[in-house]
Amino acid sequence: MLTVEYRTDPARIAELLPEGFDLAPEDPGAVALIWADWQSCGDSFEEILDPVRAQYKECFAVVRCSWEDKTWSRCAYIWVDKDFALVRGHHQGYPKKLGSIWMTRPIMVGRAGPRLEPGGTFGATLAAADRRLAQAVLRLKEPVETPGFVNGHPMLHNRSWPAIESDGTDALDELVTMGGYDSEISDAWGGEAEVELFGSPSDELFLLQPLEIIGGYYHRVGVSWKGGTTLRRTFPLEVEG
Amino acid sequence: MLTVEYRTDPARIAELLPEGFDLAPEDPGAVALIWADWQSCGDSFEEILDPVRAQYKECFAVVRCSWEDKTWSRCAYIWVDKDFALVRGHHQGYPKKLGSIWMTRPIMVGRAGPRLEPGGTFGATLAAADRRLAQAVLRLKEPVETPGFVNGHPMLHNRSWPAIESDGTDALDELVTMGGYDSEISDAWGGEAEVELFGSPSDELFLLQPLEIIGGYYHRVGVSWKGGTTLRRTFPLEVEG
Amino acid sequence: MLTVEYRTDPARIAELLPEGFDLAPEDPGAVALIWADWQSCGDSFEEILDPVRAQYKECFAVVRCSWEDKTWSRCAYIWVDKDFALVRGHHQGYPKKLGSIWMTRPIMVGRAGPRLEPGGTFGATLAAADRRLAQAVLRLKEPVETPGFVNGHPMLHNRSWPAIESDGTDALDELVTMGGYDSEISDAWGGEAEVELFGSPSDELFLLQPLEIIGGYYHRVGVSWKGGTTLRRTFPLEVEG
Amino acid sequence: MLTVEYRTDPARIAELLPEGFDLAPEDPGAVALIWADWQSCGDSFEEILDPVRAQYKECFAVVRCSWEDKTWSRCAYIWVDKDFALVRGHHQGYPKKLGSIWMTRPIMVGRAGPRLEPGGTFGATLAAADRRLAQAVLRLKEPVETPGFVNGHPMLHNRSWPAIESDGTDALDELVTMGGYDSEISDAWGGEAEVELFGSPSDELFLLQPLEIIGGYYHRVGVSWKGGTTLRRTFPLEVEG
Numbered sequence A, B, C, D: 001m002l003t004v005e006y007r008t009d010p011a012r013i014a015e016l017l018p019e020g021f022d023l024a025p026e027d028p029g030a031v032a033l034i035w036a037d038w039q040s041c042g043d044s045f046e047e048i049l050d051p052v053r054a055q056y057k058e059c060f061a062v063v064r065c066s067w068e069d070k071t072w073s074r075c076a077y078i079w080v081d082k083d084f085a086l087v088r089g090h091h092q093g094y095p096k097k098l099g100s101i102w103m104t105r106p107i108m109v110g111r112a113g114p115r116l117e118p119g120g121t122f123g124a125t126l127a128a129a130d131r132r133l134a135q136a137v138l139r140l141k142e143p144v145e146t147p148g149f150v151n152g153h154p155m156l157h158n159r160s161w162p163a164i165e166s167d168g169t170d171a172l173d174e175l176v177t178m179g180g181y182d183s184e185i186s187d188a189w190g191g192e193a194e195v196e197l198f199g200s201p202s203d204e205l206f207l208l209q210p211l212e213i214i215g216g217y218y219h220r221v222g223v224s225w226k227g228g229t230t231l232r233r234t235f236p237l238e239v240e241g
Helices: A010-014 A083-091 B010-014 B083-091 C010-014 C083-091 D010-014 D083-091
Strands: A002-007 A030-039 A055-067 A070-080 A096-098 A100-103 A121-128 A131-143 A155-162 A170-197 A212-234 B002-007 B030-039 B055-067 B070-080 B096-098 B100-103 B121-128 B131-143 B155-162 B170-197 B212-234 C002-007 C030-039 C055-067 C070-080 C096-098 C100-103 C121-128 C131-143 C155-162 C170-197 C212-234 D002-007 D030-039 D055-067 D070-080 D096-098 D100-103 D121-128 D131-143 D155-162 D170-197 D212-234
Touching: A002 A131, A002 A170, A030 A100, A030 A131, A055 A083, A055 A100, A070 A083, A083 A096, A083 B083, A083 B096, A096 B083, A131 A212, A155 B155, A170 B170, B002 B131, B002 B170, B030 B100, B030 B131, B055 B083, B055 B100, B070 B083, B083 B096, B131 B212, C002 C131, C002 C170, C030 C100, C030 C131, C055 C083, C055 C100, C070 C083, C083 C096, C083 D083, C083 D096, C096 D083, C131 C212, C155 D155, C170 D170, D002 D131, D002 D170, D030 D100, D030 D131, D055 D083, D055 D100, D070 D083, D083 D096, D131 D212
Parallel strands: A070 A096, A070 A155, B070 B096, B070 B155, C070 C096, C070 C155, D070 D096, D070 D155
Antiparallel strands: A002 A030, A002 A212, A030 A055, A055 A070, A100 A121, A121 A131, A131 A170, A131 C131, A155 A170, A170 A212, B002 B030, B002 B212, B030 B055, B055 B070, B100 B121, B121 B131, B131 B170, B131 D131, B155 B170, B170 B212, C002 C030, C002 C212, C030 C055, C055 C070, C100 C121, C121 C131, C131 C170, C155 C170, C170 C212, D002 D030, D002 D212, D030 D055, D055 D070, D100 D121, D121 D131, D131 D170, D155 D170, D170 D212
């Protein structure tokens, strides 16, 4: 995973929060833009041997918010490059779209890439609908304990289910949190980063323009995910059935 | 759109129906496998000028069922090749996945393709996860009034919303119907068809093996879609919020 | 096919011509940027029934030049979206790369697109390496006899074959011309056009910036291609074998 | 890189060799089917920071042959997933086509994949034109000195340049060899392997059916490539220029 943390105008983050949510009390404009290259599978592990069904990449923007006196992480935008990840993400409250995601890999032999060492330099890009939306560069400086803080709280997501009538109402609106277990992290490095966000008529990531870079990070992570917890469930519509 | 209608073992269709649904009373094993090449847009029409956001192809299998004394069409499986179509489809109760979909286009000049005339021959293929799942051939015979009957009833879909707890329960289960308006059809032709379905560990289309071909059809269609109607809405879980 | 013809700085075109070629005597800065959506096949026609192997899209920039007292068309840059088209193009002297190419289709039913009639408006886009390189809009005005003039001469291409020694020498350099036969054209319309070209570190199309639009065109074409003619063949290297 | 070595009917390999080439004297039916996941760049290293232009995967079948009393390796078929690799491969005499290539990655954290240790199990697949062409499974047993022998000789490739006249003649035919420098290898493991090859109307890999598995290998490699050597250059056609 490659992470760039930066500060945007907090007003841009406030616009993305549902009613009843507040900005995080400290560093309210902090954003983490994260690129990840995953290999995933179910409990049978069968997808591992058919890796077209196991590997996917994603790029997502995480912001923080305050709700019921706690600080939460929240995914504002996310792109993946496989359908199984997209559908699973919608289930989890991630507003996933398809994109083309690329990130430099560290190498252990040869010369065509950086090593995990001071000065090792990585690139990462995101495109959707045939437009480049973001690109970042990370230059490693030293090992770190934790690769950033913006994505470090429990996630707080809305799972809304618009009615088929397409009249602007939701049949169901949930507020959920989730977390992985057996999480394992290694090779965490910090360094200097740059990020550029480009405009698009169909994607709003560029609204979260960076005003100041906080830092950049590289790390490896393995995580198992089983399920989340519904914090609130509301049914705005009459029960008709 | 290119349609192949055929009969499969009705038991295969019965296995796909939720509790409370029955097979259609007449020709219960009938299946329509439909390939479509769409251009779509919202009310602003802006996507038409950025066609990467307007054009998509899909392939879907339609079966029929009986519920509350009426016969309905129902999409059993569907693949599309763009994310906006996938997400819109999930909203409508279509179990969309991504696939690679190709169909021969009729031509008006030159020699590299069939014309809309007797003997004009079309191919259509579907692949997902790097495996070919289906291929069909259609040889036109004569103009027809209606391009098949399996997809001709109102659609009856379930929209289920599994709880984030991943414990097998649904937070919401809806039964919806929908239909387009301003539908316009042209150039409907019928003919002889063949279809082959191939096995896959991740897609179940091959379970609907053809036992007998009913017919094949080509037609053009334009349709507007606004919203559907919720026929039944159930909340299997306690309201916790 | 959708064509936008415009004038760029003739010095930009001169930079692209090999030694011994001159600018066209009239309108030397004229460029045609052409989007095409093809269905192609060999003499057996078998690809028509497996359309993933028959259909491809391309976008290419054509300029003109003068050589041996004649005016020729010449492809400066070209992108396609299938490998069989790329390899065939290299054989023909087209410097093809892969790209993502989209163009609005005219429709005959429904509302999601333009018709071939005055005011019908089309979009076309090109992307490569996850960056948008070009986009155009065409608004039809009236039927025309010929859809532009820049691509109307015989093609004059170089086919160079760099030596495996990678020392900057060519083992072979050919000058070839080619043309189709049985060409058939229909539905040619002219209108007003706009085009934008965007920068990229890996593609040079943006160097041919439009200074003035000449016109825009839509037409359908069918063409057979058998082979070309070698006008000049030189062997810069010693024969070693 | 993931390699499966096996024996096919030597007659199948003989059919692929040009006139004047013989089968390798020992183990003439040996084939190496190799999957590779590369990161590559030019001397400026700029592609490393725009990894969509640096990373590609390939799958290729290597056979051996005898020419002028030496044994050579020779690429029979090869698929890549990026255009820059395809064009560079044609320059080197590799008959590259586009394909979809996937291979399991070893992991260092988490549970979603194998580790480089006894029992670690990897999958690899190849598809082209929406058909799966090959799939393999490798189960690691122990570290090895060299990951196979079939791809271990200098490469001997033909670089042919068919005349634009499309009359079956070549304007140039070269026999070239090439090799990398600064090659670095690590993490070589051997183990048990299985491979399946599937039929296709457009790809002939399935003709090299495995009769007996020799072994399977995993290793990492870094290599620089500068150029090759022309061993023979013939000009079948008259010089006309």
